[in-house]
Amino acid sequence: MSTQQFGDLLVQEALFDPLSWWGRVDGKRTAVIDSRTGARYSYASLNVSADAWAQYLHAHGARAGDRVAVMAQNRVEFIALLFACIRLGAVLVPLNWRLAAAELSRVLADAEPMLVLGEQRWRDVTTEALSMSMSIYMSMSASHADAAVSGAAESRWVDLDDASRRVEITPTTKVDRFVVERTTNDAVLLLYTSGSTGAPKGVIIPHRQLLANAIATTTAWALGADDVGPAATPFFHTGGWNVFTTPLLYRGGTVVMIESFDAARYFETLTEYGVTVTFGVPTQLAMLRESPKWGTPLPKLRWFIAGGAPCPQRIKDDVRAAGYRIREGYGLTECGPNCFATNDETSVLCNGSVGWPVPMLQMRLRGDDGALVGDDTVGELELRGPQLFGGYFRAPQKTADVMTPDGWLRTGDLAHRDVLGVYTICGRRKEMFISGGENVFPGEVEAALLDCEGVREASVIGVADGRWGEVGCAVVVRANDALVAADLLAQLRRLLAGYKVPRHVQFVDALPRLGSGKVDRRALAELVAGVNAS
Numbered sequence: 001m002s003t004q005q006f007g008d009l010l011v012q013e014a015l016f017d018p019l020s021w022w023g024r025v026d027g028k029r030t031a032v033i034d035s036r037t038g039a040r041y042s043y044a045s046l047n048v049s050a051d052a053w054a055q056y057l058h059a060h061g062a063r064a065g066d067r068v069a070v071m072a073q074n075r076v077e078f079i080a081l082l083f084a085c086i087r088l089g090a091v092l093v094p095l096n097w098r099l100a101a102a103e104l105s106r107v108l109a110d111a112e113p114m115l116v117l118g119e120q121r122w123r124d125v126t127t128e129a130l131s132m133s134m135s136i137y138m139s140m141s142a143s144h145a146d147a148a149v150s151g152a153a154e155s156r157w158v159d160l161d162d163a164s165r166r167v168e169i170t171p172t173t174k175v176d177r178f179v180v181e182r183t184t185n186d187a188v189l190l191l192y193t194s195g196s197t198g199a200p201k202g203v204i205i206p207h208r209q210l211l212a213n214a215i216a217t218t219t220a221w222a223l224g225a226d227d228v229g230p231a232a233t234p235f236f237h238t239g240g241w242n243v244f245t246t247p248l249l250y251r252g253g254t255v256v257m258i259e260s261f262d263a264a265r266y267f268e269t270l271t272e273y274g275v276t277v278t279f280g281v282p283t284q285l286a287m288l289r290e291s292p293k294w295g296t297p298l299p300k301l302r303w304f305i306a307g308g309a310p311c312p313q314r315i316k317d318d319v320r321a322a323g324y325r326i327r328e329g330y331g332l333t334e335c336g337p338n339c340f341a342t343n344d345e346t347s348v349l350c351n352g353s354v355g356w357p358v359p360m361l362q363m364r365l366r367g368d369d370g371a372l373v374g375d376d377t378v379g380e381l382e383l384r385g386p387q388l389f390g391g392y393f394r395a396p397q398k399t400a401d402v403m404t405p406d407g408w409l410r411t412g413d414l415a416h417r418d419v420l421g422v423y424t425i426c427g428r429r430k431e432m433f434i435s436g437g438e439n440v441f442p443g444e445v446e447a448a449l450l451d452c453e454g455v456r457e458a459s460v461i462g463v464a465d466g467r468w469g470e471v472g473c474a475v476v477v478r479a480n481d482a483l484v485a486a487d488l489l490a491q492l493r494r495l496l497a498g499y500k501v502p503r504h505v506q507f508v509d510a511l512p513r514l515g516s517g518k519v520d521r522r523a524l525a526e527l528v529a530g531v532n533a534s
Contacts, residue, residue: 015182016210018250019083023047029225031249032076033256035269041076043252045169046083052169053077053084060115060158064089064182067111067190070235071095071118071126072160073259078235079245081117082189086207089182093190093202094236101125105132107192107200110393117160127157184208190393191238191333202393203333205238212386213242213336214250216358220341225252227276228300230269232258232284238333239308243279247338267293274300279329281308282450283457285315295322303344305329310425310443312450313351320348330354330425334389334402335409336361340423352447353424361385363423364408365415378439380429381415382408414441431521433462433470438499440472445492445500449474452491454483457511459519460502463531472502473528477511504531 022029027044034041041049062068068090070081078094085092093111095104095118108116108129118126189205217223229244245255256273258266261284270278278301280288285306288294303325306316311328319326327347331337342355357363365379366372373379384407391399402410414426427443434440442460449458456479462470476488485505492501512523 015086015184016188016207016214016246016250017083017086018214018252019043019047019050022249022252026252029252030254032079033254033273034076035230035256035258035265035273039076046076046080049077049080049167049169050083050087052167053080054087056163056167057081057084057088057090057115062088062090062114066090067093067113069093069095069108069111069113069116069118070160071097071116071122073097073119074231074235074240074257075259076257077160077164079249079255082241086188089186091187091190093192094234094240095126096192096234096236097122099125099129101128101132103200104129107202109133110200110202111190111192115156115158117158117163119160123157123159130157182207184211185390187390189241191236191241193333201395201398203238204390204393205242205333206390208386209389210242210246211250212360213338214247216336216360216387217243217247217338218251220358221247221277221338223247223251223253223277227251227253228256228274229253229277229279230256230258230266230275232261232266233279233281238331238337239279242337243305243307243329243331244277261287263287263291264293267291267296270298270301271296276300276302277305278303279305279307282306282311282315283309285311285319285326289315289318289322298324303327307331310352310427310447312447314451316351328352328354330413330423332411332413335383335385335411336387339363339383339387342422346422350418350420350422350424353418353422355423356421357423358387361387362408363417365417375417375419378414378416378426381411381413381423381425383411384408431461433472435462435465435470435472435499436468440470440500442472445472445474445496445502448492448495448500449476449488451495452488454478454480454488459511459521459524461521461524461528463504463528465503468499471504472500473504473506473531474502475506475508475511475524475528477509478507483507504528506531 022043027042029043030040031043031046032041057068068085082092093113116126184207187204187206188210191203191205192200193203229248231240231245233239235241248255256269304319305327307329316326325344327342331339338358339361340354341358346355362384364372364382366382367379388409412429414429415423417423427441431442432439445460446458449455455476457477459475460472463473465471488505489501506528512520514520
């Protein structure tokens with residue numbers, strides 16, 4: 001079944017708005033807990049709050065199809081605003097508060113939000129970015145510039161705390177007169193992915209993607225109404241919204257709102273609120289491991305999920321040695337983001353694997369020659385199903401570039417599948433390099449580096465070599481200044497085949513990163529540009 005066919009089968013009542021359903025049926029259930037204050041918000045109260053915010057946005061001119069931007073860390077109002085936009089047919093655009101004004105201006109120029117609600121601490125950078133975006137508008141084609149400049153003139157900053165005080169929330173608040181007819185393919189969220197090219201891409205998240213991801217996740221991960229999960233990943237990432245938040249709201253579970261990650265406080269949160277499932281990138285797990293509270297019994301926690309990057313073996317070993325369970329996941333903004341599911345046994349026996357495809361999501365692997373490959377052969381992972389995005393905003397060619405003619409998403413990630421159908425992610429296709437005729441996947445080498453003593457962070461990139469064509473160069477942030485290249489490479493030779501071991505090591509104080517926190521591989525390539533072996 002194609003994405004469009006699935007969307008067509010969903011009736012109007014199946015549009016993604018679980019606050020409305022749970023608010024009527026079991027409104028006293030706790031939907032969200034604010035970890036800063038301990039305040040609890042029921043489904044009924046959040047449902048009313050969403051209606052009140054819808055009235056507020058409508059009064060400020062928001063209509064179906066308009067973009068409403070939010071510049072804030074994770075907070076309860078974010079959820080109410082999402083569902084307010086859903087009811088108006090508007091699109092929520094969470095802004096990345098880590099970006100500099102110049103980076104943010106490109107996002108604002110593309111999204112053209114009619115309103116920007118933000119926390120006061122980011123007022124200056126946001127208003128500067130709004131001003132800078134005017135010049136970007138003027139550089140567009142004449143046909144688009146008039147509308148763009150007009151949209152920019154109407155765009156304005158609104159203090160989120162002040163707006164929260166002004167929003168009138170009463171049990172009689174209703175927005176039925178504002179609601180327009182929508183389809184399952186209409187946009188709900190616009191999430192911007194970072195890139196080193198300076199051209200951010202707005203990923204359109206439609207109703208069907210939220211709904212299909214929620215159904216698949218709660219089914220494959222066995223999430224129920226009694227589950228409690230944190231929203232600790234920023235809401236400008238799909239992980240903040242769609243790893244746990246929207247699936248748990250769909251199921252009637254509870255979301256613990258965490259403004260920012262702090263390892264010691266995180267343990268307290270897991271214990272205090274009886275968190276049953278949690279997600280973190282490997283860096284966060286490493287920080288938790290260094291916390292004095294590491295090893296604290298967490299009787300209600302079923303498992304950690306590690307995602308966003310390969311998880312070093314030593315971190316997984318330490319998690320299990322402390323008495324916790326851990327599984328690895330995979331996803332991307334353009335699909336899912338929860339694309340696989342595994343179990344406790346397989347996560348150990350098939351170490352490093354992400355498991356089986358979740359319900360409704362099809363997968364296949366394609367080799368360099370364009371032919372589909374079978375089991376135990378590395379190929380590019382392609383995905384198809386209702387969890388697919390709605391395309392890139394105002395970028396049909398970029399959308400076409402990542403889609404096959406028969407509707408599959410080219411992820412750019414390399415993977416292999418064993419005879420039992422279990423998948424393992426190998427790394428990015430464009431990051432792979434060939435050394436002496438052998439394929440080398442930087443993700444695998446980086447995971448090994450992070451298992452070496454004295455390494456805090458590491459990234460690997462291929463550089464030209466007169467004999468082997470390409471060899472690896474490891475860019476390393478040391479945890480121990482006594483670490484030298486020879487000792488590091490000796491450790492790696494015990495973990496990897498010889499052709500995978502980098503020929504060069506460059507120590508740095510910090511890895512270059514994009515505004516999203518991901519390693520900036522273009523800047524990394526420039527950093528090691530002078531490295532070459534004859």
